[in-house]
Structures are given as C-alpha cells and as structure tokens.
Amino acid sequence: MTMTASSKLNKIEKAKAEKAGLAVKEELEHFAEIGWEAVDKTDLEMRLKWLGIFYRPVTPGKFMLRLRIPNGVITSAQMGVLAEIVQRYGDDGSADITTRQNLQLRGVHLEDMPDIFRQLKSVGLTTIQSGMDNVRNLTGSPAAGIDPDELIDTRELNQKLQDMITNQGEGNPTFTNLPRKFNIAVEGARDNSIHAEINDVAFVPAYQNGELGFNVLIGGYLSAQRCAEAIPMNVWVPANDDVVELSRAILTVYNDNGLAAGLRESRAKARLMWLIDHWGMEKFREEVEKTMGKSLAEAAPEDEITQDKKDHLGVHPQKQDGYSYVGLHVPMGRFSAQTMFELARLAEVYGMGEIRLTVEQNALIPYIKNENLETFLTEPLLEQFSINPTPLTRSVISCTGARYCNFAIIETKQRALKMAQELDAELNIRDRVRIHWTGCPNSCGQAQAGDIGLIGTKVRKNDQTVEGVNLYTGGKVGKEAKLGTLTEKSIACDDLKGVLKNLLIEQFGATEKV
Ligand code: SRM
Ligand code: SF4
Numbered sequence: 001m002t003m004t005a006s007s008k009l010n011k012i013e014k015a016k017a018e019k020a021g022l023a024v025k026e027e028l029e030h031f032a033e034i035g036w037e038a039v040d041k042t043d044l045e046m047r048l049k050w051l052g053i054f055y056r057p058v059t060p061g062k063f064m065l066r067l068r069i070p071n072g073v074i075t076s077a078q079m080g081v082l083a084e085i086v087q088r089y090g091d092d093g094s095a096d097i098t099t100r101q102n103l104q105l106r107g108v109h110l111e112d113m114p115d116i117f118r119q120l121k122s123v124g125l126t127t128i129q130s131g132m133d134n135v136r137n138l139t140g141s142p143a144a145g146i147d148p149d150e151l152i153d154t155r156e157l158n159q160k161l162q163d164m165i166t167n168q169g170e171g172n173p174t175f176t177n178l179p180r181k182f183n184i185a186v187e188g189a190r191d192n193s194i195h196a197e198i199n200d201v202a203f204v205p206a207y208q209n210g211e212l213g214f215n216v217l218i219g220g221y222l223s224a225q226r227c228a229e230a231i232p233m234n235v236w237v238p239a240n241d242d243v244v245e246l247s248r249a250i251l252t253v254y255n256d257n258g259l260a261a262g263l264r265e266s267r268a269k270a271r272l273m274w275l276i277d278h279w280g281m282e283k284f285r286e287e288v289e290k291t292m293g294k295s296l297a298e299a300a301p302e303d304e305i306t307q308d309k310k311d312h313l314g315v316h317p318q319k320q321d322g323y324s325y326v327g328l329h330v331p332m333g334r335f336s337a338q339t340m341f342e343l344a345r346l347a348e349v350y351g352m353g354e355i356r357l358t359v360e361q362n363a364l365i366p367y368i369k370n371e372n373l374e375t376f377l378t379e380p381l382l383e384q385f386s387i388n389p390t391p392l393t394r395s396v397i398s399c400t401g402a403r404y405c406n407f408a409i410i411e412t413k414q415r416a417l418k419m420a421q422e423l424d425a426e427l428n429i430r431d432r433v434r435i436h437w438t439g440c441p442n443s444c445g446q447a448q449a450g451d452i453g454l455i456g457t458k459v460r461k462n463d464q465t466v467e468g469v470n471l472y473t474g475g476k477v478g479k480e481a482k483l484g485t486l487t488e489k490s491i492a493c494d495d496l497k498g499v500l501k502n503l504l505i506e507q508f509g510a511t512e513k514v
Contacts, residue, residue: 012133013179013264015042021050021132022171029114036061036110050134050176052127053113057406062092064404065105065116066130068166070158071140071186072101072357076344078123079355083340085116095340097333099397099446100183101357102130102137106404126169133178135165135251139199141189142356143310146318146325146366151205151212151304152188152239160244161186165251175251179258180270183221184247186214191307195359195449197229197481198222200272201250203243206236206300213238215299216246218284219273222483224441227448228273229483233285236297249291253284309478311360311432313394314387315373318366324373325356325366328385332398332413333361342381350376361397390424391432393417398437399445401456408439410456410467415493423500427510434477435500437469448483449475452503454496461492468492471499473507 024047031039044055054064086093092107138161140154185194186203196202203214220230261278263270276284289295313327347355347365356364401412416437436450447453459468475484504510
C-alpha cells in the first residue's frame with residue numbers, strides 16, 4: 001500500500017492493516033486465560049467481533065455472541081446446546097432472534113469462550129465473521145422447502161454461500177477485510193420474505209426463457225447517513241452454483257476496488273452502493289463479469305414476487321401432504337434458556353427436530369403431523385409464544401436498544417412491547433400494522449421498512465432532555481417494497497402513545513374500543 005493511500009485510511013482500516021480481525025482466533029485461549037480486562041482494547045472492542053464476540057460496554061464482562069444461522073434453519077440439538085450455554089449465566093443469560101433471522105446469545109463470559117466454541121462446533125454451528133467488515137447472516141424464506149407456493153428452496157444455496165464466505169466456518173481471509181459490512185439475501189418464495197430492498201445483494205426468483213432462476217438487485221442498505229433501496233443489476237442467474245460464483249465475484253470486486261474507489265476513507269461512504277455510484281452500473285457489471293470470466297445473462301423482464309409479505313404465524317399446510325408448520329410469536333424475539341429448551345423439545349416431539357427463525361424475530365416449527373396439531377396447540381409454551389397475537393403485538397419489531405447496545409439513544413424492546421399491547425387493548429385494528437422500533441439511526445430494527453417506523457432520539461421537554469423518537473411512515477414490504485420516510489421529528493416517548501393512536505385511527509382504519 002502506498003503512503004498516500006494508507007494515510008487516507010479511516011481508523012478501522014488502519015487497525016485492520018496493523019492486525020487482521022481474524023488473527024484473534026489463534027489468541028482466544030490466551031484471552032480466556034488472562035481475562036477480558038487484560039485484553040488489548042482494540043482486540044477486545046473491535047477484532048473479537050470477527051469471531052462474533054461482542055464486548056458490551058453497557059454490561060462489561062458479559063459479552064454478546066452472534067451466531068450464523070443460514071436461512072434461519074436450526075435443529076433442536078443446536079438450540080439445546082445454545083440453551084445450555086445461556087443457562088450457565090442464570091438471569092444474565094438470554095438469546096435474541098435478530099432482524100436477519102439469526103441468534104445472539106447474551107451474558108457470555110470470555111473465559112468460557114474456547115469451551116463454548118468447541119460445543120458449537122460439535123453441533124455444526126459457527127459465529128465466525130458475523131460482525132464488522134464481513135458478510136452477515138445469509139437470509140432466505142423461513143418456509144423454504146415446506147411452503148406450497150415456493151419457487152426455489154434456498155436452504156442449500158445459503159449454506160453454500162456461507163461455506164464459501166467463511167471457509168466452512170473456519171474463517172476466510174479472502175472475504176474478511178471488506179470496506180464495510182455486507183448483506184446478502186436469497187429469496188425463493190413469492191412474498192419477498194427477506195426484504196430484498198435493504199440488502200447489498202438480493203436474489204429474487206424470476207423466469208428467463210422458461211427457466212427458473214434469480215434476478216439480482218444490489219446496493220440496498222440502511223444507515224444513519226443514507227438509506228438506499230437496492231437497484232437492478234440487470235443480471236439473471238440460474239438457481240445453481242452461479243449464485244455462489246456471482247456473489248464471490250461481487251465480493252471480490254467490492255473488496256479489491258474499495259481502496260481505489262475511496263471506500264476505505266470514510267466509514268459513512270463505504271457500502272456497496274458507493275462503489276456503484278462511483279463507477280456507474282455498467283462498469284460495475286463489466287468488472288463483475290471480468291472477475292467471473294464469463295458474461296452474464298440480462299435480467300428477466302419480471303420477477304416472481306407477487307404476494308404481500310407473510311409473517312408465517314399460525315398454522316399453515318405444508319407442501320408435504322399431511323404436515324403443517326406452525327409459526328409462534330416470540331415477544332421481541334427474546335428467549336430465556338428455558339423457552340429455548342422447550343422450543344427445542346416441541347420441535348423434537350411434534351416436528352422433525354428443526355426450528356426456523358424469521359426476520360420478524362419469530363420462530364416456526366415445521367413438519368407437525370396434522371393429526372397432532374390439536375395436542376400441539378395445548379402445549380404450555382404457546383401461552384407465552386402465541387400463534388395468534390393481537391394485531392400490533394403480532395407485528396412489532398425492535399432492535400436491541402439501550403439495555404445492551406451502547407449506540408442506543410433509547411430503550412426499545414420493553415417499550416415497544418408495552419406500547420403495542422396497550423394500543424391493542426384500546427383500539428380495534430382490522431389489519432396488521434407493522435411498527436418497527438430502532439434505538440438509534442443505524443436502523444438495525446429497519447424503521448424505514450415499517451408501516452410505522454420509530455428511530456430513537458433525544459428530545460427537549462419541559463426544559464429536560466428525555467427519550468423520544470423520530471416517526472417514519474410509508475414503508476412497504478413484499479411485492480411493492482419501498483422505504484418509509486421521516487414524517488414527524490422529536491416526539492417524546494411519553495407523548496408517543498397519543499400520536500400513534502391518532503395515526504392508527506387516521507391512516508390505518510383503527511377505531512377506539514368502547
Ligand atoms: Fe445492526 C451495528 C445489532 C441488523 C445496521 N447492530 C450494530 C451493533 C453491532 C452495534 C454494536 O456493536 O453494539 C449492534 C449490536 C447490539 C447488540 O448488542 O445486539 C447491532 N443489527 C443488530 C441486530 C441484533 C438488531 C436486532 O435486534 O435484531 C441485528 C443483527 C443481525 C444479524 O443477525 O447479523 C442487526 N443492523 C441490522 C440491520 C437490519 C438488516 O440487516 O436487515 C441493519 C440495517 C441494514 C443494513 O445493514 O444495511 C443494521 N448495525 C447497522 C449499522 C449501520 C450500518 C451502516 O452502513 O452504517 C451499524 C453500525 C455500523 O456498522 O457501523 C450496526
Ligand atoms: Fe444498537 Fe442502534 Fe442497532 Fe439499535 S439500531 S441495535 S441501538 S446500533
């Protein structure tokens with residue numbers, strides 16, 4: 001690297017150039033022995049994220065561990081191991097389903113990490129490259145392989161993508177120093193279950209000359225500085241290893257040109273869309289073709305996203321005769337060790353030992369024999385994880401917020417649930433209304449995708465600074481997905497209920513309960 005190039009690097013790039021993120025893999029045993037207080041600050045706060053280990057300044061010594069669950073498919077055995085891990089930490093231990101149909105464990109201690117990693121490996125789980133400048137969890141339809149309307153079963157493709165990106169979970173130096181985080185989603189259903197519009201690369205089903213494959217959208221992302229909807233790359237690929245090869249080529253082009261295109265200077269201008277802006281789509285496409293060593297087919301004129309987005313809650317017949325899958329509402333996506341054990345047990349007893357996670361932070365149990373449904377529905381866990389919650393509670397989504405995240409400006413999860421429950425009790429609401437809460441403008445809770453989006457902010461009220469939100473509306477998901485926009489600024493959380501109530505009555509057909 002030249003002096004000029006390196007002097008322009010941002011702080012994170014400089015730290016990565018000094019020592020690669022993945023290097024801490026070899027040091028984990030040592031870190032566990034010396035204890036977290038003795039670990040170098042940059043290793044502790046930054047590089048450990050390459051292993052999925054997140055130091056939480058809000059709860060020092062109690063770490064968050066982010067897994068990778070490609071396509072949101074997890075077995076009962078895997079869930080059981082995760083439950084055992086969080087159980088060790090008593091009340092501090094819990095797990096969250098994330099907005100990328102993934103799991104994060106909470107309360108974990110650094111000294112236990114080598115042992116935890118051995119346990120995870122024994123059941124085929126990995127946490128590698130799940131944070132910082134890496135490709136995040138690969139998302140796909142949660143009902144892949146069981147949805148009667150499905151076009152392409154994306155499970156194997158997502159697993160292959162993960163294996164390519166992470167070198168079978170061992171860590172892959174080739175794709176671990178990207179200019180920024182990177183999101184890939186592969187949709188096989190008709191309802192855009194994966195939010196194609198907010199992924200850096202999204203594959204959506206489309207027929208080309210009678211053959212089923214994917215149109216490719218690129219550059220979508222949300223951030224504090226800019227939010228961009230994914231745009232067509234004008235490429236179609238068949239539903240086979242070309243998906244993996246195209247992803248490899250896009251990642252290579254992004255990785256290798258980040259420096260020359262200025263992406264490694266400012267973290268705020270480093271996502272894939274900035275490279276597309278810099279070059280234009282035509283050159284970007286050419287570079288990708290050059291890297292792949294072949295020309296790509298033009299996009300099919302239309303894709304097959306024809307349905308509104310499903311939330312998969314409740315009982316649904318599978319494409320396999322005699323079986324149903326059941327979607328359970330996990331309030332705020334939060335599990336205790338006990339609910340994880342119980343969910344794993346139910347999937348084992350009634351299903352085939354498998355659970356699916358959704359980007360709505362809920363869980364499905366597939367392969368329940370229809371004749372066993374009645375008994376299944378009487379299981380005590382379903383009192384906590386309802387299959388038919390009230391309309392707002394059903395659809396509310398929230399990022400981590402102030403309880404564990406040091407970027408947070410406000411507390412989110414508890415507040416979001418309470419608000420949804422109270423409004424459900426006070427209003428008749430015909431349809432679901434998706435309220436997305438996010439504790440800061442990073443928008444991990446995807447505020448711009450909500451019918452109503454709320455982004456945490458500080459507000460002045462009665463000469464005091466209090467927790468508040470900026471309100472977004474107009475977000476659409478599914479077949480005509482579009483990002484919502486800011487409609488009202490600086491609403492104190494104490495005043496929010498009244499504002500939401502009016503909004504729900506005026507724009508979403510709600511009426512007051514009498
Ligand atoms: Fe996120 C950073 C949590 C999905 C945009 N995100 C963070 C960190 C790691 C910050 C930190 O170190 O504390 C948060 C960890 C808090 C914690 O303790 O849980 C965090 N993000 C989450 C999760 C857990 C929210 C949730 O409750 O579900 C989601 C984990 C997904 C996963 O399994 O990997 C999560 N984050 C998202 C999404 C939604 C999505 O992918 O659909 C976005 C917007 C989409 C996107 O990335 O384009 C998102 N997170 C960010 C950003 C802004 C990125 C940017 O380009 O500026 C940051 C900050 C950053 O990267 O600098 C961030
Ligand atoms: Fe933390 Fe902000 Fe992401 Fe919420 S949106 S998890 S507060 S970084």
